[in-house]
Amino acid sequence: MEENKQEGIVEEELDQNEAEQEPAEESNGELEQLRQEKEEINNRLLRLQADYDNFRRRTQKEKESDRKYRSQSLVEELVPVLDNFDRALQVEVDGEAAEKFAEGMKMVYQQFKAALDKEGVEEIPAVGEEFDPHLHQAIMQVEDENYDSNIVVEELQKGYRLKDRVIRPSMVKVNQ
Amino acid sequence: MEENKQEGIVEEELDQNEAEQEPAEESNGELEQLRQEKEEINNRLLRLQADYDNFRRRTQKEKESDRKYRSQSLVEELVPVLDNFDRALQVEVDGEAAEKFAEGMKMVYQQFKAALDKEGVEEIPAVGEEFDPHLHQAIMQVEDENYDSNIVVEELQKGYRLKDRVIRPSMVKVNQ
Numbered sequence: 001m002e003e004n005k006q007e008g009i010v011e012e013e014l015d016q017n018e019a020e021q022e023p024a025e026e027s028n029g030e031l032e033q034l035r036q037e038k039e040e041i042n043n044r045l046l047r048l049q050a051d052y053d054n055f056r057r058r059t060q061k062e063k064e065s066d067r068k069y070r071s072q073s074l075v076e077e078l079v080p081v082l083d084n085f086d087r088a089l090q091v092e093v094d095g096e097a098a099e100k101f102a103e104g105m106k107m108v109y110q111q112f113k114a115a116l117d118k119e120g121v122e123e124i125p126a127v128g129e130e131f132d133p134h135l136h137q138a139i140m141q142v143e144d145e146n147y148d149s150n151i152v153v154e155e156l157q158k159g160y161r162l163k164d165r166v167i168r169p170s171m172v173k174v175n176q
Numbered sequence: 177m178e179e180n181k182q183e184g185i186v187e188e189e190l191d192q193n194e195a196e197q198e199p200a201e202e203s204n205g206e207l208e209q210l211r212q213e214k215e216e217i218n219n220r221l222l223r224l225q226a227d228y229d230n231f232r233r234r235t236q237k238e239k240e241s242d243r244k245y246r247s248q249s250l251v252e253e254l255v256p257v258l259d260n261f262d263r264a265l266q267v268e269v270d271g272e273a274a275e276k277f278a279e280g281m282k283m284v285y286q287q288f289k290a291a292l293d294k295e296g297v298e299e300i301p302a303v304g305e306e307f308d309p310h311l312h313q314a315i316m317q318v319e320d321e322n323y324d325s326n327i328v329v330e331e332l333q334k335g336y337r338l339k340d341r342v343i344r345p346s347m348v349k350v351n352q
Contacts, residue, residue, distance in 0.1 A: 031207060038214040045221045052228045059235050066239070070246040077291035084287060088280035097267070098274030104264035105281050111260060115253035 068163060071119045075162050078116065083157070085109050124159035126152045126170045135159060137169040147175040244339060247295045251338050254292065259333070261285050300335035302328045302346045311335060313345045323351040 089109060093102050124135050131138060131150050136159065144153050152172045159170025265285060269278050300311050307314060307326050312335070320329050328348045335346025 031210065034207065034210040034214060038210060038217060041214060041217045041221055045217055045224065048221065048224055048228065052224065052231070055228070056231070063238075063242075066242055066246070070242070071250040074247040074250055074291070074295045077294055078288075081284060081288045081291055084280075085284045088277070088284055091273070091277045091280060093269075093274050093277050095269075095271055095274060098269050098271060098277065101264070101267045101269050101274065101278060104260075104267060108257060108261045108264050112254075112257045115250070115257055118253055119250045 069165060071121070072162055072165070072167070075116070075119070075121055075160070075167055079160055079168055082112070082116075082160075085112065086158070120163040121167070122161055124161055124166070124170045126155040126159065126172050128152065131172070131174045135161075135166060135169055136172045136174070138174045139171050140173045141176050142173050144175050149175055151175045245341060247297070248338055248341070248343070251292070251295070251297055251336070251343055255336055255344055258288070258292075258336075261288065262334070296339040297343070298337055300337055300342070300346045302331040302335065302348050304328065307348070307350045311337075311342060311345055312348045312350070314350045315347050316349045317352050318349050320351050325351055327351045 086109075089102070089106060093099060126136060128147075129136075129152050131152055136152060139156055142153055147153050151174070153175050154173040155170055156173065157171040160167045262285075265278070265282060269275060302312060304323075305312075305328050307328055312328060315332055318329055323329050327350070329351050330349040331346055332349070333347040336343045
């Protein structure tokens with residue numbers, strides 16, 4: 001709105017200048033030429049406007065997507081850390097000091113998971129779920145009467161996703 | 177923007193109508209009017225081009241900054257995890273199994289730090305460095321003849337930065 005107002009002022013000023021300086025100069029050719037020139041400029045204006053609008057829309061979308069998945073590169077680095085953390089915690093320990101140590105480590109692991117969760121990182125559900133090739137990587141097929149067909153019966157490695165994007169599918173055994 | 181587009185179209189239509197309906201009818205007034213209109217459109221075109229250029233430049237800068245600090249929110253969540261991990265590792269353990277367990281945890285910690293390092297997260301150097309209020313938070317002043325004045329003599333809590341941005345200053349004791 002402000003811009004339109006300003007345009008109006010500039011136009012008015014130009015008006016007066018031209019009226020003062022130029023005498024009566026008329027020709028059909030000149031009129032035609034002016035019309036064409038005006039039309040060309042107008043077309044350029046319309047094209048530029050459309051380009052600009054498209055650029056803005058695209059930029060906005062990219063920005064939203066960049067923001068949504070901003071942690072992806074760090075998360076990809078952290079997934080192997082989670083794997084090893086998980087594995088290291090499986091080791092059995094004895095004795096009061098060692099158990100206290102292990103307890104501390106389990107709390108660190110929980111806190112680590114919570115920090116990732118807050119950023120939208122989740123474990124992919126596996127055991128008991130229907131096999132989904134987008135989420136699960138089938139390493140083996142088994143026959144297990146306790147499960148329906150095409151159901152994940154065991155998870156060999158955890159999978160993770162960042163919001164709706166799979167960072168790594170889980171490795172699973174699937175019932176035939 | 178939508179409004180401008182519509183204006184452009186309306187002008188074009190008017191143009192054509194005039195050409196169809198009006199025979200060779202030339203007047204100083206009409207020429208003047210066309211010149212003015214052409215100049216107006218041209219001015220709009222120039223302004224729009226300048227706007228577009230500015231928008232592109234600004235967008236590019238924002239994008240670079242967003243990319244550079246993209247991990248910040250996750251890093252901020254992970255700093256307390258590092259603190260606790262660090263602290264938990266200080267607990268002394270005895271016995272072969274417990275030592276093996278602790279060894280595994282130290283490797284996980286190293287891997288965790290390496291993943292963060294790859295994303296540009298670094299510990300802020302403290303002990304032996306000149307005190308810098310942008311990097312260090314002075315908790316105490318001490319007198320220590322082994323150090324020069326204004327030098328950090330002890331670190332009470334690690335500080336971290338993401339590239340050139342301080343995520344958390346380190347808490348330190350400074351020599352008077």
